[in-house]
Amino acid sequence: MIERLQISHLRNLTQTNLQSAACNVIIGENGSGKTSLLEAIFLLSRGKSFRHHQPKRYIQHHQNSATVHAKLNDNRTLAIQKQTDATTVLRLNQSTVYNQSILTEQLPTLLVDPSTMDMLEQGSASRRQLLDWLVFHMKQGFHPQWVAYQRLLKQRNSLLKKTRHLSQIQLAELKSWDKGLSNHAALIHHYRERVFAAWQPYFADTVAELLPAYAEQLSLSYNPGYDTSISLDVQLNERLEQDLQLGYTRIGNHRADVHVHWRSSDSVQTNSEHANTIIETDGSSPLPTLKEQAANVLSRGEKKLLITALRLSQLPLLLHTEEGSDLSNSGLNSQVTPVVLLDDITAELDARAIEILLSALSQLPCQVFMTSLTDDVLPLVRALWSNPHVFHVKQGQVSMG
Numbered sequence: 001m002i003e004r005l006q007i008s009h010l011r012n013l014t015q016t017n018l019q020s021a022a023c024n025v026i027i028g029e030n031g032s033g034k035t036s037l038l039e040a041i042f043l044l045s046r047g048k049s050f051r052h053h054q055p056k057r058y059i060q061h062h063q064n065s066a067t068v069h070a071k072l073n074d075n076r077t078l079a080i081q082k083q084t085d086a087t088t089v090l091r092l093n094q095s096t097v098y099n100q101s102i103l104t105e106q107l108p109t110l111l112v113d114p115s116t117m118d119m120l121e122q123g124s125a126s127r128r129q130l131l132d133w134l135v136f137h138m139k140q141g142f143h144p145q146w147v148a149y150q151r152l153l154k155q156r157n158s159l160l161k162k163t164r165h166l167s168q169i170q171l172a173e174l175k176s177w178d179k180g181l182s183n184h185a186a187l188i189h190h191y192r193e194r195v196f197a198a199w200q201p202y203f204a205d206t207v208a209e210l211l212p213a214y215a216e217q218l219s220l221s222y223n224p225g226y227d228t229s230i231s232l233d234v235q236l237n238e239r240l241e242q243d244l245q246l247g248y249t250r251i252g253n254h255r256a257d258v259h260v261h262w263r264s265s266d267s268v269q270t271n272s273e274h275a276n277t278i279i280e281t282d283g284s285s286p287l288p289t290l291k292e293q294a295a296n297v298l299s300r301g302e303k304k305l306l307i308t309a310l311r312l313s314q315l316p317l318l319l320h321t322e323e324g325s326d327l328s329n330s331g332l333n334s335q336v337t338p339v340v341l342l343d344d345i346t347a348e349l350d351a352r353a354i355e356i357l358l359s360a361l362s363q364l365p366c367q368v369f370m371t372s373l374t375d376d377v378l379p380l381v382r383a384l385w386s387n388p389h390v391f392h393v394k395q396g397q398v399s400m401g
Ligand SMILES: Nc1ncnc2c1ncn2[C@@H]1O[C@H](COP(=O)(O)OP(=O)(O)OP(=O)(O)O)[C@@H](O)[C@H]1O
Pocket: 010, 011, 012, 013, 028, 029, 030, 031, 032, 033, 034, 035, 036, 037, 056, 057, 058, 059, 060, 061, 373
C-alpha cells in the first residue's frame, strides 16, 4: 500500500507530498489537478500516462522532467522520472532498475476513468489489455513470451508492408519468424485461457453485486485471435497471400479479444429485426434466445458499472489463489496491494450505483484513490472505510482535511 506519495512537476502539480490511507478521496474543481494525481500513480506503476503518450505533454511547462516517488507501508520505495526527451529513470529501493515491469509487479494499478467508457464498443486493444493485465500479474512466464511475440510480429509486418512479392531469402526468413511466432502464440494462449477461465466466476459474482438485474444475462467470452486447434505457423502460411495484399498479419494473439455478451432471458422470434445479434438454441429450450454485445443494450451508467465490474472482478484473483488450483503458481508477490484509481467517481452514476460500487470496493483488499468534484460522496466513504484521507486540490496545491 502506498503510504507516502511525492510528485514533482507533473502538469500543475509542482511539488505534492501526501500521506495516504487505504481509501483516499481527492476533491477539487475542474482543472484543479485531481486527475493528474491519479495519472502520477499510474505513471509510476505502468511507465506511461493514461492520457498522453508523450512525456512532454504531462511534464510541467518549462521543466525538464516529472518525478513520482512512493514509499510503501513495508518501506519499499519506487520512483520514476520522465524527461522531455522521453528518457526514463526507474528506481526500486534506491537502486536503478531498467525494466518497467519490475515496478509494475510491485505496484499493480487498476484504473476506472471516464475515458474507458468506450472500451466495450471500441477496437479490441483495450479489452485485450484488460485480460493481459491479469495474466501479467498471475503468470510470470507470460510477459517475456508476449514481448518476444510482439518483436517478431513487428519484423513480419514491416516485411509485409515493404513488398507484395517475397524473394526466396525473404520467404525463408518469414517462415522462421512464423515458427517462432507459433511457439510463443501457443504459450500466450495457454496463459490467457487459464487466467480467463479463473476470472469468469469472479466476473459473474461482481456483476451480481454491481448489476444484479443483469446477473443472469451477462457473460464473458475470450477469443484467442486464431484457430488454436491448428498451429499458428500453418495458418500464417495458408494466409500469406492475403497478408501480403493487406500489408500486415491478420491473425494471432495480437487479435485476441474479450467480449461481454448479453443474453435475453425471454425467448424471441427468429425474424429479421435482430440483424446484429446471434439467435441461439441450446437444445434444452424449445424457443431460441437472443445474444448480442452488452454495449448495445446497456445505458451509459450501466456500461460504467459493467466496465467497473470487469476491472474489480480481477482484484480477488490477484490475492486469493485457490488451494490445489492451477492458480497456486500465481506470480504475484503476497505483499503487494493493488491500487484502484477511480476518476470522477460520480460521473454517469446515480446515488444507488455509487453506493453499490463503493461498498463492493470497500470489501476488496486494495487501496483506493478516487476523485470527485464535490464532497457529496464523503458520508458514504466514511461509513465504509474506517479512516479515509480526504484531500482538497486547488490550482495544483493539495491539502489534507
Ligand atoms: N504540461 C502541463 N504543465 C502545466 N500545467 C498543465 C500541463 N498540462 C495540463 N496542465 C494543467 O493542469 C491542470 C490539471 O488538470 P487535471 O486534468 O488534473 O484536472 P482535474 O482536477 O482532474 O479536472 P477535471 O475535473 O476537469 O477532470 C489543468 O488546469 C491543465 O490546464
